[in-house]
Amino acid sequence: MGLLTSMRGDTGGQIMLAVLAVVAVVVPILNLAVPESSPWHLSTYTVTLLGKYLTYALLAVAVDLVWGYLGILSLGHGAFFALGGYAMGMYLMRQIGERGVYGDPVLPDFMVFLDWQQLPWFWHGFDMFWFAALMVVLVPGALAFVFGWLAFRSRVTGVYLSIITQALTYALMLAFFRNEMGFGGNNGLTDFKDILGFDLQSDATRIALFLASALALALGYIACRGIVTSRLGRVAVAIRDAEARTRFIGYRVDRVKVAIWTFSAMLAGIAGALYVPQVGIINPGEFSPLNSIELVIWVAIGGRATLYGAVVGAVVVNYGKTYFTGAFPEAWLFALGGLFVLVTLFLPQGIAGLLRMLRRRGGGTDGPKTASGEASA
Numbered sequence: 001m002g003l004l005t006s007m008r009g010d011t012g013g014q015i016m017l018a019v020l021a022v023v024a025v026v027v028p029i030l031n032l033a034v035p036e037s038s039p040w041h042l043s044t045y046t047v048t049l050l051g052k053y054l055t056y057a058l059l060a061v062a063v064d065l066v067w068g069y070l071g072i073l074s075l076g077h078g079a080f081f082a083l084g085g086y087a088m089g090m091y092l093m094r095q096i097g098e099r100g101v102y103g104d105p106v107l108p109d110f111m112v113f114l115d116w117q118q119l120p121w122f123w124h125g126f127d128m129f130w131f132a133a134l135m136v137v138l139v140p141g142a143l144a145f146v147f148g149w150l151a152f153r154s155r156v157t158g159v160y161l162s163i164i165t166q167a168l169t170y171a172l173m174l175a176f177f178r179n180e181m182g183f184g185g186n187n188g189l190t191d192f193k194d195i196l197g198f199d200l201q202s203d204a205t206r207i208a209l210f211l212a213s214a215l216a217l218a219l220g221y222i223a224c225r226g227i228v229t230s231r232l233g234r235v236a237v238a239i240r241d242a243e244a245r246t247r248f249i250g251y252r253v254d255r256v257k258v259a260i261w262t263f264s265a266m267l268a269g270i271a272g273a274l275y276v277p278q279v280g281i282i283n284p285g286e287f288s289p290l291n292s293i294e295l296v297i298w299v300a301i302g303g304r305a306t307l308y309g310a311v312v313g314a315v316v317v318n319y320g321k322t323y324f325t326g327a328f329p330e331a332w333l334f335a336l337g338g339l340f341v342l343v344t345l346f347l348p349q350g351i352a353g354l355l356r357m358l359r360r361r362g363g364g365t366d367g368p369k370t371a372s373g374e375a376s377a
Helices: 011-033 044-068 077-094 109-113 129-153 158-176 203-228 231-248 253-279 289-302 308-327 332-346 350-361
Strands: none
Touching: 011 044, 011 203, 011 308, 044 077, 044 203, 044 253, 044 289, 044 308, 077 129, 077 158, 077 253, 077 289, 129 158, 129 253, 158 289, 203 231, 203 253, 203 308, 231 253, 289 308, 289 332, 289 350, 308 332, 308 350
8 A cells, every 4th residue: 555545534644734734835935035024924943943843743653653553652762762863963063073162173072072082983974964864763773673672572561661661761861971972971962063064053954954854744644654554554453452362363463563663763763863953952861761751641642543643742732831831930840741631531532532522523424444443533
Protein backbone atom coordinates (compact mmCIF):
# COMPACT_ATOMS: atom_id res chain seq x y z
CA MET A 1 0.00 0.00 0.00
CA GLY A 2 1.39 3.39 -0.99
CA LEU A 3 2.02 6.02 1.62
CA LEU A 4 -0.44 8.48 0.10
CA THR A 5 -3.06 5.75 -0.27
CA SER A 6 -2.79 5.11 3.46
CA MET A 7 -4.25 8.58 4.11
CA ARG A 8 -7.65 7.49 2.80
CA GLY A 9 -10.19 7.47 5.60
CA ASP A 10 -7.94 9.47 7.90
CA THR A 11 -10.06 12.61 8.00
CA GLY A 12 -8.30 13.99 11.06
CA GLY A 13 -4.89 13.45 9.47
CA GLN A 14 -5.97 15.05 6.22
CA ILE A 15 -7.23 18.12 8.04
CA MET A 16 -4.00 18.31 10.04
CA LEU A 17 -1.86 18.10 6.89
CA ALA A 18 -4.01 20.71 5.16
CA VAL A 19 -3.62 23.10 8.10
CA LEU A 20 0.12 22.40 8.12
CA ALA A 21 0.34 23.23 4.40
CA VAL A 22 -1.52 26.51 4.91
CA VAL A 23 0.71 27.44 7.84
CA ALA A 24 3.82 26.60 5.78
CA VAL A 25 2.67 29.08 3.12
CA VAL A 26 1.31 31.85 5.34
CA VAL A 27 4.10 32.04 7.94
CA PRO A 28 6.94 32.88 5.49
CA ILE A 29 4.75 35.52 3.81
CA LEU A 30 3.87 37.20 7.09
CA ASN A 31 7.51 37.16 8.18
CA LEU A 32 9.35 38.13 4.99
CA ALA A 33 6.81 40.03 2.86
CA VAL A 34 4.84 41.96 5.48
CA PRO A 35 6.68 45.02 6.88
CA GLU A 36 7.50 45.08 10.59
CA SER A 37 5.30 48.12 11.07
CA SER A 38 2.23 46.11 10.07
CA PRO A 39 0.12 44.39 12.75
CA TRP A 40 0.11 41.33 10.47
CA HIS A 41 3.89 40.97 10.59
CA LEU A 42 5.11 37.75 12.18
CA SER A 43 8.37 38.14 14.08
CA THR A 44 11.32 35.84 13.55
CA TYR A 45 11.06 34.86 17.21
CA THR A 46 7.52 33.59 16.59
CA VAL A 47 8.67 31.72 13.48
CA THR A 48 11.36 30.00 15.56
CA LEU A 49 8.81 29.17 18.25
CA LEU A 50 6.46 27.63 15.69
CA GLY A 51 9.33 25.62 14.20
CA LYS A 52 10.14 24.28 17.65
CA TYR A 53 6.50 23.23 18.12
CA LEU A 54 6.66 21.31 14.83
CA THR A 55 9.72 19.37 15.96
CA TYR A 56 7.90 18.52 19.17
CA ALA A 57 4.92 17.37 17.11
CA LEU A 58 7.14 15.02 15.09
CA LEU A 59 8.54 13.64 18.34
CA ALA A 60 5.00 13.11 19.66
CA VAL A 61 4.06 11.18 16.50
CA ALA A 62 7.08 8.93 17.07
CA VAL A 63 5.96 8.26 20.65
CA ASP A 64 2.36 7.61 19.59
CA LEU A 65 3.53 5.06 17.03
CA VAL A 66 5.02 2.81 19.71
CA TRP A 67 2.60 3.60 22.55
CA GLY A 68 -0.67 3.88 20.68
CA TYR A 69 -0.21 1.09 18.16
CA LEU A 70 2.36 -1.22 19.74
CA GLY A 71 1.45 -0.81 23.39
CA ILE A 72 4.96 0.19 24.52
CA LEU A 73 4.85 3.06 27.01
CA SER A 74 8.25 4.59 26.34
CA LEU A 75 9.64 6.90 29.00
CA GLY A 76 12.93 7.25 27.17
CA HIS A 77 12.20 8.76 23.77
CA GLY A 78 13.74 12.00 24.96
CA ALA A 79 17.08 10.17 24.72
CA PHE A 80 16.68 9.51 20.99
CA PHE A 81 15.59 13.11 20.47
CA ALA A 82 18.68 14.37 22.33
CA LEU A 83 21.06 12.05 20.44
CA GLY A 84 19.78 13.38 17.13
CA GLY A 85 20.20 16.88 18.50
CA TYR A 86 23.77 16.22 19.59
CA ALA A 87 24.65 14.82 16.15
CA MET A 88 23.44 18.05 14.53
CA GLY A 89 25.08 20.14 17.26
CA MET A 90 28.43 18.51 16.58
CA TYR A 91 28.15 19.49 12.92
CA LEU A 92 27.23 23.06 13.83
CA MET A 93 30.17 23.26 16.26
CA ARG A 94 32.59 22.12 13.56
CA GLN A 95 31.31 24.91 11.30
CA ILE A 96 32.40 27.61 13.78
CA GLY A 97 36.10 27.07 13.09
CA GLU A 98 38.31 30.09 13.76
CA ARG A 99 35.30 32.24 14.67
CA GLY A 100 35.22 30.68 18.13
CA VAL A 101 36.36 32.49 21.28
CA TYR A 102 39.77 30.82 21.18
CA GLY A 103 40.16 30.89 17.40
CA ASP A 104 41.09 27.22 17.03
CA PRO A 105 40.28 26.06 13.47
CA VAL A 106 39.57 22.46 14.55
CA LEU A 107 38.81 22.17 18.26
CA PRO A 108 35.53 23.58 19.63
CA ASP A 109 35.91 26.21 22.35
CA PHE A 110 35.04 23.90 25.23
CA MET A 111 37.80 21.47 24.20
CA VAL A 112 40.36 24.28 24.10
CA PHE A 113 39.17 25.45 27.52
CA LEU A 114 39.58 21.91 28.90
CA ASP A 115 43.07 21.73 27.36
CA TRP A 116 42.28 18.95 24.90
CA GLN A 117 45.15 18.49 22.44
CA GLN A 118 43.32 16.84 19.58
CA LEU A 119 39.85 16.18 18.27
CA PRO A 120 38.32 12.92 19.63
CA TRP A 121 37.87 10.18 17.03
CA PHE A 122 34.07 10.27 17.27
CA TRP A 123 34.05 13.94 16.22
CA HIS A 124 35.70 13.20 12.88
CA GLY A 125 33.37 13.47 9.89
CA PHE A 126 31.03 15.94 11.54
CA ASP A 127 32.50 18.76 9.48
CA MET A 128 30.42 17.32 6.59
CA PHE A 129 26.65 17.80 6.59
CA TRP A 130 25.86 14.51 4.89
CA PHE A 131 27.78 12.59 7.55
CA ALA A 132 26.03 14.45 10.37
CA ALA A 133 22.63 13.85 8.74
CA LEU A 134 23.44 10.15 8.54
CA MET A 135 24.41 10.05 12.21
CA VAL A 136 21.17 11.82 13.14
CA VAL A 137 19.25 8.67 12.21
CA LEU A 138 21.91 5.99 12.65
CA VAL A 139 22.93 6.76 16.25
CA PRO A 140 19.40 6.78 17.74
CA GLY A 141 18.45 3.90 15.45
CA ALA A 142 21.42 1.78 16.48
CA LEU A 143 20.82 2.39 20.18
CA ALA A 144 17.12 1.60 19.80
CA PHE A 145 17.87 -1.57 17.83
CA VAL A 146 20.34 -2.90 20.40
CA PHE A 147 18.09 -1.97 23.32
CA GLY A 148 15.00 -3.41 21.63
CA TRP A 149 16.72 -6.61 20.55
CA LEU A 150 17.84 -7.29 24.12
CA ALA A 151 14.61 -6.20 25.83
CA PHE A 152 12.05 -7.71 23.46
CA ARG A 153 13.84 -11.03 23.06
CA SER A 154 13.85 -11.23 26.85
CA ARG A 155 10.10 -10.52 26.77
CA VAL A 156 10.31 -7.50 29.05
CA THR A 157 6.94 -5.78 28.89
CA GLY A 158 4.62 -3.41 30.71
CA VAL A 159 5.79 -1.20 33.53
CA TYR A 160 9.15 -3.00 33.69
CA LEU A 161 9.96 -1.98 30.13
CA SER A 162 8.87 1.60 30.84
CA ILE A 163 11.19 1.75 33.85
CA ILE A 164 14.09 0.41 31.81
CA THR A 165 13.56 3.03 29.08
CA GLN A 166 13.55 5.71 31.77
CA ALA A 167 16.74 4.30 33.26
CA LEU A 168 18.34 4.40 29.80
CA THR A 169 17.74 8.10 29.31
CA TYR A 170 18.79 8.87 32.89
CA ALA A 171 22.07 6.99 32.41
CA LEU A 172 22.75 8.91 29.21
CA MET A 173 22.03 12.20 30.96
CA LEU A 174 24.57 11.42 33.67
CA ALA A 175 27.15 10.36 31.08
CA PHE A 176 26.74 13.48 28.94
CA PHE A 177 27.12 15.71 31.99
CA ARG A 178 30.74 14.52 32.33
CA ASN A 179 33.32 16.78 30.66
CA GLU A 180 35.51 13.84 29.69
CA MET A 181 32.76 12.48 27.43
CA GLY A 182 33.67 15.19 24.91
CA PHE A 183 30.22 16.70 24.42
CA GLY A 184 30.55 19.97 26.31
CA GLY A 185 29.56 18.67 29.74
CA ASN A 186 27.00 20.69 31.66
CA ASN A 187 27.00 23.56 29.12
CA GLY A 188 26.53 21.30 26.12
CA LEU A 189 26.99 22.64 22.59
CA THR A 190 26.03 26.21 21.68
CA ASP A 191 27.16 29.47 20.02
CA PHE A 192 26.36 28.10 16.55
CA LYS A 193 27.11 30.38 13.61
CA ASP A 194 25.74 28.91 10.41
CA ILE A 195 24.35 25.81 8.72
CA LEU A 196 25.32 24.81 5.17
CA GLY A 197 27.00 28.20 4.90
CA PHE A 198 23.87 30.20 5.80
CA ASP A 199 23.75 32.47 8.82
CA LEU A 200 21.59 30.89 11.52
CA GLN A 201 20.44 34.30 12.74
CA SER A 202 19.06 35.48 9.41
CA ASP A 203 15.32 35.58 8.80
CA ALA A 204 15.63 33.51 5.61
CA THR A 205 17.48 30.72 7.41
CA ARG A 206 14.90 30.66 10.19
CA ILE A 207 12.14 30.36 7.60
CA ALA A 208 14.03 27.55 5.86
CA LEU A 209 14.37 25.65 9.15
CA PHE A 210 10.66 26.19 9.86
CA LEU A 211 9.75 24.81 6.42
CA ALA A 212 12.13 21.86 6.89
CA SER A 213 10.38 21.08 10.19
CA ALA A 214 6.95 21.28 8.54
CA LEU A 215 8.07 18.99 5.72
CA ALA A 216 9.62 16.50 8.15
CA LEU A 217 6.41 16.43 10.19
CA ALA A 218 4.28 15.84 7.10
CA LEU A 219 6.51 13.07 5.76
CA GLY A 220 6.91 11.51 9.20
CA TYR A 221 3.16 11.49 9.72
CA ILE A 222 2.50 9.93 6.31
CA ALA A 223 5.18 7.30 6.92
CA CYS A 224 3.71 6.38 10.32
CA ARG A 225 0.23 6.28 8.83
CA GLY A 226 1.56 3.93 6.15
CA ILE A 227 2.94 1.64 8.84
CA VAL A 228 -0.21 1.49 10.98
CA THR A 229 -2.48 0.76 7.98
CA SER A 230 -0.17 -1.94 6.63
CA ARG A 231 0.01 -5.59 7.61
CA LEU A 232 2.85 -4.70 9.98
CA GLY A 233 0.59 -2.18 11.69
CA ARG A 234 -2.23 -4.69 12.05
CA VAL A 235 0.17 -7.17 13.63
CA ALA A 236 1.42 -4.40 15.95
CA VAL A 237 -2.13 -3.70 17.14
CA ALA A 238 -2.63 -7.44 17.69
CA ILE A 239 0.53 -7.48 19.81
CA ARG A 240 -0.74 -4.49 21.78
CA ASP A 241 -4.09 -6.13 22.48
CA ALA A 242 -3.06 -9.78 22.91
CA GLU A 243 0.70 -10.34 22.72
CA ALA A 244 0.67 -13.95 23.93
CA ARG A 245 -2.02 -14.94 21.44
CA THR A 246 -0.20 -13.20 18.58
CA ARG A 247 2.99 -15.05 19.45
CA PHE A 248 1.09 -18.36 19.74
CA ILE A 249 -0.30 -18.15 16.19
CA GLY A 250 3.22 -17.83 14.79
CA TYR A 251 4.17 -14.16 14.50
CA ARG A 252 7.70 -13.13 15.48
CA VAL A 253 6.59 -10.56 18.03
CA ASP A 254 10.10 -9.48 18.96
CA ARG A 255 10.97 -8.66 15.33
CA VAL A 256 7.85 -6.54 14.86
CA LYS A 257 8.58 -4.67 18.07
CA VAL A 258 12.22 -4.05 17.15
CA ALA A 259 11.33 -2.80 13.66
CA ILE A 260 8.71 -0.27 14.78
CA TRP A 261 10.67 0.74 17.89
CA THR A 262 13.79 1.45 15.82
CA PHE A 263 11.88 3.44 13.21
CA SER A 264 10.25 5.50 15.96
CA ALA A 265 13.66 6.26 17.49
CA MET A 266 14.98 7.43 14.12
CA LEU A 267 12.02 9.81 13.75
CA ALA A 268 12.77 11.18 17.21
CA GLY A 269 16.40 11.73 16.16
CA ILE A 270 15.29 13.73 13.10
CA ALA A 271 13.08 15.86 15.34
CA GLY A 272 16.04 16.55 17.63
CA ALA A 273 18.26 17.50 14.69
CA LEU A 274 15.72 20.07 13.48
CA TYR A 275 15.21 21.38 17.00
CA VAL A 276 18.84 22.24 17.77
CA PRO A 277 19.63 24.84 15.07
CA GLN A 278 16.37 26.63 15.86
CA VAL A 279 16.86 26.92 19.63
CA GLY A 280 20.64 27.36 19.36
CA ILE A 281 21.73 24.92 22.07
CA ILE A 282 21.78 21.26 23.07
CA ASN A 283 22.80 20.14 26.54
CA PRO A 284 22.38 17.08 28.79
CA GLY A 285 19.17 18.52 30.20
CA GLU A 286 17.41 17.24 27.05
CA PHE A 287 17.99 13.70 28.36
CA SER A 288 16.02 14.44 31.52
CA PRO A 289 13.46 11.70 32.26
CA LEU A 290 10.93 14.46 32.99
CA ASN A 291 11.08 15.47 29.32
CA SER A 292 10.18 11.94 28.23
CA ILE A 293 7.31 11.81 30.70
CA GLU A 294 6.04 15.11 29.31
CA LEU A 295 6.02 13.58 25.82
CA VAL A 296 3.60 10.93 27.02
CA ILE A 297 1.35 13.66 28.42
CA TRP A 298 1.27 15.38 25.01
CA VAL A 299 0.13 12.17 23.33
CA ALA A 300 -2.43 11.37 26.04
CA ILE A 301 -3.95 14.85 25.84
CA GLY A 302 -4.04 14.82 22.04
CA GLY A 303 -5.39 11.29 21.73
CA ARG A 304 -3.46 8.05 21.81
CA ALA A 305 -3.51 5.83 18.69
CA THR A 306 -4.60 8.60 16.33
CA LEU A 307 -1.25 10.09 15.22
CA TYR A 308 -2.87 13.43 14.36
CA GLY A 309 -3.98 13.69 17.99
CA ALA A 310 -0.31 13.51 19.02
CA VAL A 311 0.40 16.52 16.78
CA VAL A 312 -2.49 18.47 18.29
CA GLY A 313 -1.48 17.54 21.83
CA ALA A 314 2.15 18.56 21.32
CA VAL A 315 1.24 21.95 19.84
CA VAL A 316 -1.51 22.74 22.36
CA VAL A 317 0.48 21.76 25.44
CA ASN A 318 3.64 23.55 24.34
CA TYR A 319 1.75 26.69 23.40
CA GLY A 320 0.18 26.58 26.85
CA LYS A 321 3.60 26.05 28.37
CA THR A 322 4.99 29.08 26.54
CA TYR A 323 2.09 31.25 27.66
CA PHE A 324 1.72 30.11 31.25
CA THR A 325 5.44 29.99 32.06
CA GLY A 326 5.48 33.69 31.25
CA ALA A 327 2.17 34.63 32.85
CA PHE A 328 2.10 32.18 35.78
CA PRO A 329 5.57 30.59 36.03
CA GLU A 330 5.01 29.01 39.44
CA ALA A 331 1.67 27.46 38.55
CA TRP A 332 2.55 25.91 35.17
CA LEU A 333 3.56 22.45 36.39
CA PHE A 334 0.45 22.22 38.54
CA ALA A 335 -1.67 23.22 35.55
CA LEU A 336 -0.02 20.59 33.38
CA GLY A 337 -0.51 17.89 35.99
CA GLY A 338 -4.12 18.91 36.53
CA LEU A 339 -4.76 18.89 32.78
CA PHE A 340 -3.36 15.37 32.50
CA VAL A 341 -5.55 14.14 35.38
CA LEU A 342 -8.66 15.74 33.91
CA VAL A 343 -8.01 14.27 30.47
CA THR A 344 -7.40 10.83 31.97
CA LEU A 345 -10.65 10.95 33.96
CA PHE A 346 -13.03 12.67 31.55
CA LEU A 347 -11.40 12.42 28.10
CA PRO A 348 -9.60 9.06 27.99
CA GLN A 349 -9.33 9.37 24.19
CA GLY A 350 -7.96 12.91 24.39
CA ILE A 351 -8.77 15.86 22.17
CA ALA A 352 -9.21 13.56 19.16
CA GLY A 353 -11.84 11.59 21.07
CA LEU A 354 -13.63 14.82 22.01
CA LEU A 355 -13.72 15.89 18.36
CA ARG A 356 -15.22 12.54 17.36
CA MET A 357 -17.87 12.86 20.07
CA LEU A 358 -18.81 16.38 18.96
CA ARG A 359 -19.02 15.20 15.37
CA ARG A 360 -21.41 12.42 16.31
CA ARG A 361 -23.60 14.82 18.29
CA GLY A 362 -23.64 17.13 15.31
CA GLY A 363 -25.16 14.39 13.15
CA GLY A 364 -21.95 13.33 11.41
CA THR A 365 -20.88 9.73 10.98
CA ASP A 366 -17.68 8.17 12.14
CA GLY A 367 -15.00 7.77 9.57
CA PRO A 368 -13.58 4.43 8.48
CA LYS A 369 -11.91 2.39 11.13
CA THR A 370 -8.19 2.77 11.69
CA ALA A 371 -5.76 -0.06 12.31
CA SER A 372 -6.39 0.37 16.02
CA GLY A 373 -10.08 -0.24 15.58
CA GLU A 374 -11.01 3.38 16.34
CA ALA A 375 -12.99 5.56 13.99
CA SER A 376 -10.98 8.34 12.40
CA ALA A 377 -12.18 11.83 13.11
